[in-house]
Amino acid sequence: MTQSIKPRCIPLDLSSGDKTTELAHRIARILNPGDVVLLEGPIGAGKTHFARSLIQSLLIEPEDVPSPTFTLVQIYDLAQCELWHADLYRLSHVDEVEELGLIAAFDDAICLVEWPEKLGELRPETALTLRLSVDPCEENCRHAELEWTCDTWDGRLKGLQE
Numbered sequence: 001m002t003q004s005i006k007p008r009c010i011p012l013d014l015s016s017g018d019k020t021t022e023l024a025h026r027i028a029r030i031l032n033p034g035d036v037v038l039l040e041g042p043i044g045a046g047k048t049h050f051a052r053s054l055i056q057s058l059l060i061e062p063e064d065v066p067s068p069t070f071t072l073v074q075i076y077d078l079a080q081c082e083l084w085h086a087d088l089y090r091l092s093h094v095d096e097v098e099e100l101g102l103i104a105a106f107d108d109a110i111c112l113v114e115w116p117e118k119l120g121e122l123r124p125e126t127a128l129t130l131r132l133s134v135d136p137c138e139e140n141c142r143h144a145e146l147e148w149t150c151d152t153w154d155g156r157l158k159g160l161q162e
């Protein structure tokens, strides 16, 4: 008999860009090599804003964090490992994910992936998903859900529950 894995979910309201930055900094502090964070949400939801804030808080020397919309991936050297920031929106075929080296990076880098829907079956089951949506009335307000199924996130995310 196959066991169903129940997803755990934390809903969060992010009333401004600064609140999203604050969340990114908190998540940054709990990440280890081999962790994958999948960033879901429509265009302009704040996926890059979140990723940029997270990366900037981990960089040893400050540097620009451009959106990887055209390069597909940007790689940063952190003290303990590489950090891969990927935007798969422009990916034309799922085979390109392997060619980019992203699947290998999932094992030992910290990976932040925008448009993870493009991964199809290559989506890592152990990942943490951040799902962002835009509030229809408040321009700078975003609604977020952090979702995961893998036990390794339970303790690490405990403090985020409001």
Ligand SMILES: Nc1ncnc2c1ncn2[C@@H]1O[C@H](COP(=O)(O)OP(=O)(O)OP(=O)(O)O)[C@@H](O)[C@H]1O
Pocket (backbone or CB within 6 Å): 014, 015, 016, 017, 018, 019, 020, 041, 042, 043, 044, 045, 046, 047, 048, 049, 050, 067, 087, 114, 139, 140, 141, 142
């Ligand atoms: N609460 C908020 N959280 C995140 N971003 C916000 C918030 N309020 C306003 N913004 C703004 O919304 C914009 C989000 O743009 P961003 O490039 O991060 O979106 P995206 O989800 O990466 O889009 P794309 O799918 O095109 O890559 C930024 O200009 C950011 O400053």
Ligand SMILES: [Mg+2]
Pocket (backbone or CB within 6 Å): 047, 048, 049, 067, 087, 114
């Ligand atoms: Mg983006």
